[in-house]
Amino acid sequence: MVMEAVDEAKKSTLRRQHIPMEYVPGLPMLSVRGGELCMILPWLRYRATGKVDGTLVFPVRYITVCTLPERMLVEFRDLAYDPHFAGLDFGRACGTFRHEAVKDLDRKAYMSLRENALTLMGRLASAQISDSTWGDTDEKALRESLSRLIEPSLSGIYRHLEPDFYNKYLSVEKYLTDDGQNKE
Amino acid sequence: MAKIKNKDFLKPSGQCSPQEPRSTEKGSSAPRKGPAPVSAERAELLRKCSEAATALRELGMKGPAHRIESLMAKTRDERFTVAFVGEFSRGKSTLINSLLGADVLPASALPTTALITRVGYGRTPLLITLNPDGSREGSYPLDKEAWKILKIDNFNSSGDSREGSAAIKVPVKWLGQYGVILLDTPGAGDLQEGRMKSVARALLASDAAVITVDATQPLSLSEQSFVQQKVLGARTPFLAVAVTKLDLVPLPERDRQMDYIVKLMRSRKWNFPVVIAGAGVQMPSDKYNNVNGSARLRVLIEEWTENPRREALVSGWLAANVTQVLDMAESLLADRKKIAGAKGEEQLRLRERRLEALAELQKGWGELREEMTRRCEAATAEFDSKLKQAAESMTERLQHEVDRFPEPKRWVEKEYNFRVRGELSALSQALDAWASRTVARDQAWLNGRLQRQFRTILSVETGSIGQFDDSLAYTSGESLDLEDLRQSQKRANVATMALGLGAAVALASVGGFIPLATMGVSGGAGLWSRSVFEKKIERQREEVCRLVAGEVPRIIREASSDSRSRLRGMYAEILAEAMRREQEWLAMQRDMISSERDTSADELSAKTDEALRRIAAIKRAIPQV
Ligand SMILES: Nc1nc2c(ncn2[C@@H]2O[C@H](COP(=O)(O)OP(=O)(O)OP(=O)(O)O)[C@@H](O)[C@H]2O)c(=O)[nH]1
Numbered sequence: 001m002v003m004e005a006v007d008e009a010k011k012s013t014l015r016r017q018h019i020p021m022e023y024v025p026g027l028p029m030l031s032v033r034g035g036e037l038c039m040i041l042p043w044l045r046y047r048a049t050g051k052v053d054g055t056l057v058f059p060v061r062y063i064t065v066c067t068l069p070e071r072m073l074v075e076f077r078d079l080a081y082d083p084h085f086a087g088l089d090f091g092r093a094c095g096t097f098r099h100e101a102v103k104d105l106d107r108k109a110y111m112s113l114r115e116n117a118l119t120l121m122g123r124l125a126s127a128q129i130s131d132s133t134w135g136d137t138d139e140k141a142l143r144e145s146l147s148r149l150i151e152p153s154l155s156g157i158y159r160h161l162e163p164d165f166y167n168k169y170l171s172v173e174k175y176l177t178d179d180g181q182n183k184e
Numbered sequence: 185m186a187k188i189k190n191k192d193f194l195k196p197s198g199q200c201s202p203q204e205p206r207s208t209e210k211g212s213s214a215p216r217k218g219p220a221p222v223s224a225e226r227a228e229l230l231r232k233c234s235e236a237a238t239a240l241r242e243l244g245m246k247g248p249a250h251r252i253e254s255l256m257a258k259t260r261d262e263r264f265t266v267a268f269v270g271e272f273s274r275g276k277s278t279l280i281n282s283l284l285g286a287d288v289l290p291a292s293a294l295p296t297t298a299l300i301t302r303v304g305y306g307r308t309p310l311l312i313t314l315n316p317d318g319s320r321e322g323s324y325p326l327d328k329e330a331w332k333i334l335k336i337d338n339f340n341s342s343g344d345s346r347e348g349s350a351a352i353k354v355p356v357k358w359l360g361q362y363g364v365i366l367l368d369t370p371g372a373g374d375l376q377e378g379r380m381k382s383v384a385r386a387l388l389a390s391d392a393a394v395i396t397v398d399a400t401q402p403l404s405l406s407e408q409s410f411v412q413q414k415v416l417g418a419r420t421p422f423l424a425v426a427v428t429k430l431d432l433v434p435l436p437e438r439d440r441q442m443d444y445i446v447k448l449m450r451s452r453k454w455n456f457p458v459v460i461a462g463a464g465v466q467m468p469s470d471k472y473n474n475v476n477g478s479a480r481l482r483v484l485i486e487e488w489t490e491n492p493r494r495e496a497l498v499s500g501w502l503a504a505n506v507t508q509v510l511d512m513a514e515s516l517l518a519d520r521k522k523i524a525g526a527k528g529e530e531q532l533r534l535r536e537r538r539l540e541a542l543a544e545l546q547k548g549w550g551e552l553r554e555e556m557t558r559r560c561e562a563a564t565a566e567f568d569s570k571l572k573q574a575a576e577s578m579t580e581r582l583q584h585e586v587d588r589f590p591e592p593k594r595w596v597e598k599e600y601n602f603r604v605r606g607e608l609s610a611l612s613q614a615l616d617a618w619a620s621r622t623v624a625r626d627q628a629w630l631n632g633r634l635q636r637q638f639r640t641i642l643s644v645e646t647g648s649i650g651q652f653d654d655s656l657a658y659t660s661g662e663s664l665d666l667e668d669l670r671q672s673q674k675r676a677n678v679a680t681m682a683l684g685l686g687a688a689v690a691l692a693s694v695g696g697f698i699p700l701a702t703m704g705v706s707g708g709a710g711l712w713s714r715s716v717f718e719k720k721i722e723r724q725r726e727e728v729c730r731l732v733a734g735e736v737p738r739i740i741r742e743a744s745s746d747s748r749s750r751l752r753g754m755y756a757e758i759l760a761e762a763m764r765r766e767q768e769w770l771a772m773q774r775d776m777i778s779s780e781r782d783t784s785a786d787e788l789s790a791k792t793d794e795a796l797r798r799i800a801a802i803k804r805a806i807p808q809v
């Protein structure tokens with residue numbers, strides 16, 4: 001459900017008209033707004049420098065929010081006009097790709113990790129509005145892939161956009177894992 | 185639209201200590217220039233509040249206007265306090281210095297820090313010493329000379345801890361930007377009960393705690409119990425462990441040492457972040473890169489200060505209190521309208537009766553205060569008797585154990601300390617719950633009485649309560665809102681209304697529960713054991729039982745003395761707050777009555793209508809959090 005919504009957002013008129021071409025979708029987040037299940041999709045840009053692991057990551061600039069499963073657009077925001085991010089320089093890179101947690105992944109593995117995460121997120125969304133199942137292992141798997149995928153340099157922004165989702169799935173257990181080791 | 189099953193599915197489940205987002209890569213939070221931004225919501229709220237103050241002033245209500253302004257000032261001045269705690273020489277002061285980028289605090293291999301020291305932003309460096317009551321004792325330029333004051337060498341030889349505290353101002357921009365106070369505390373050794381208590385008190389008033397753990401002797405049992413009892417007991421909202429002196433561990437073992445600490449924390453369910461103190465300790469692998477260096481701690485603290493939950497609490501406190509002031513003003517105006525609407529003679533009579541009623545109300549206050557004082561005494565007495573019972577049953581239980589234990593000597597060595605701690609902690613929890621209930625009950629009683637008094641006054645003026653709509657009578661009573669504690673929402677109200685901002689935020693972040701006991705569990709358990717060692721086995725058992733009987737009541741007494749005074753303090757706080765509001769209300773009434781004298785009834789009525797409309801509009805605009 002989430003993957004489809006992201007795909008649709010990529011092809012939407014809104015994107016064509018209001019979001020500069022170079023911006024791509026980041027990790028979507030689920031949110032509850034006015035009692036409705038929604039998906040927040042952040043948009044950001046990368047700039048290749050030609051160096052391996054030296055691709056520049058810029059701050060999330062736009063967000064679109066749609067309801068699930070209807071995919072009705074309910075918000076579009078340019079964060080450059082959001083007072084909370086007033087001090088943020090959107091023209092300056094804030095990090096590089098690939099970050100530590102995904103350094104060992106090649107393009108294919110990275111894409112499949114991402115795809116897997118979005119599929120899981122879709123199942124989480126379904127479970128909120130239908131009787132489909134969602135268990136502890138799913139929860140753990142989603143947490144693991146998302147917290148691995150998220151760009152550390154963007155976590156502050158993600159956190160502000162949806163603190164609950166962030167705390168639950170994106171921030172977790174970076175320091176402490178079962179065997180007392182950091183994830184690599 | 186599809187129906188969502190659980191709107192709160194994203195909210196953290198279970199206990200609501202704010203889940204902390206953790207820093208990872210360098211600059212994990214969004215890069216930022218200039219001072220920490222006030223959130224858009226807060227800025228909007230502040231704007232509305234200052235509109236409210238202006239409007240009230242224009243309406244001639246100076247008192248309430250001033251009150252709103254001082255509430256706003258309080259939220260602006262709200263600081264984020266991070267307490268650094270741990271045993272002696274664990275590197276607390278050194279760590280703070282490294283965060284500040286300067287040797288501001290004295291640090292040495294011997295027990296050093298003598299006073300709880302608040303380090304905050306100031307344009308010129310300054311050392312201020314404070315008396316135990318918080319008043320200023322003296323101030324000094326901040327140089328090595330001044331360190332003598334902070335250092336333990338200066339200690340009086342009786343070995344008792346010095347009272348009072350110190351405040352240091354340093355021109356470190358970061359502190360100002362984030363409104364952060366770093367709190368250096370004296371090492372909380374096992375045997376330093378007095379000092380331990382002041383550290384425990386400081387923890388209760390802190391927003392966050394950083395526990396320093398020495399990598400060369402990590403998390404001894406006493407350290408673990410310190411964290412469990414004191415730090416977790418104080419329910420400080422944000423926690424982290426800082427590992428110091430990792431550079432003293434041989435290079436190849438550093439990762440393993442960290443693994444050990446992390447695993448230990450894990451096993452105790454301490455799920456808070458770990459950082460390595462210092463300028464970036466060399467490590468055998470990059471496993472702990474993410475957490476290496478004091479700069480990581482700085483990022484973590486920044487993130488804490490920006491936590492949306494905290495932000496919401498502060499805004500909520502402000503909105504609730506400002507609304508309350510507006511309610512008060514509204515009810516006064518409504519009063520006035522009633523009077524203005526009455527005819528000549530009748531009007532005069534109403535005014536007279538209102539003044540009389542005010543005088544009576546003031547008398548009534550004396551009685552309420554006496555009753556509350558009596559209730560406080562009763563609660564203290566009950567507290568004491570509970571302790572006495574607890575001491576008796578604890579003694580019995582321990583003696584019973586000694587009887588069954590084959591070697592009393594070993595029991596004293598191995599079990600006694602541990603058992604006393606365990607018992608104390610269970611007792612502490614039970615007392616916590618009891619105290620919350622008792623204080624809440626008495627608060628509710630006071631509130632009920634106050635509300636009735638307000639109603640009486642209103643009925644004097646109008647001849648019957650019925651003419652006033654319920655919301656109005658309720659509003660007046662609500663100004664002392666201490667009702668119905670069963671509802672958790674109201675509980676948050678109690679926290680926000682009856683306490684200062686800092687305490688309100690601390691309380692609300694721990695779920696509206698009053699953290700009271702946090703009893704000292706240090707005890708002298710290590711001290712007496714030696715005298716018992718040499719005794720012969722057959723006499724030992726008797727000896728140990730006597731020891732238990734003698735020591736347990738003392739330990740309990742000493743451990744709880746702090747809780748006892750906090751219990752009394754809470755009553756004093758409730759009473760003082762209620763009285764302050766009452767006085768405010770009375771003063772407003774009097775102002776209003778005197779201002780009515782020289783205005784014609786029609787004019788007054790029109791003006792009052794206008795004022796009521798304005799206040800209602802402002803009230804609507806203030807979001808309730
Ligand atoms: N090598 C090394 N030494 C450290 C480190 N941190 C602290 N020290 C040393 O440890 C000693 C104690 O440090 P302090 O900062 O005074 O410790 P404290 O916790 O403030 O101690 P008290 O004030 O006595 O409670 C000093 O000599 C410091 O120089 C560290 O990370 N590495």
Ligand SMILES: [Mg+2]
Nearest residue numbers: 276277296297
């Ligand atoms: Mg020190």
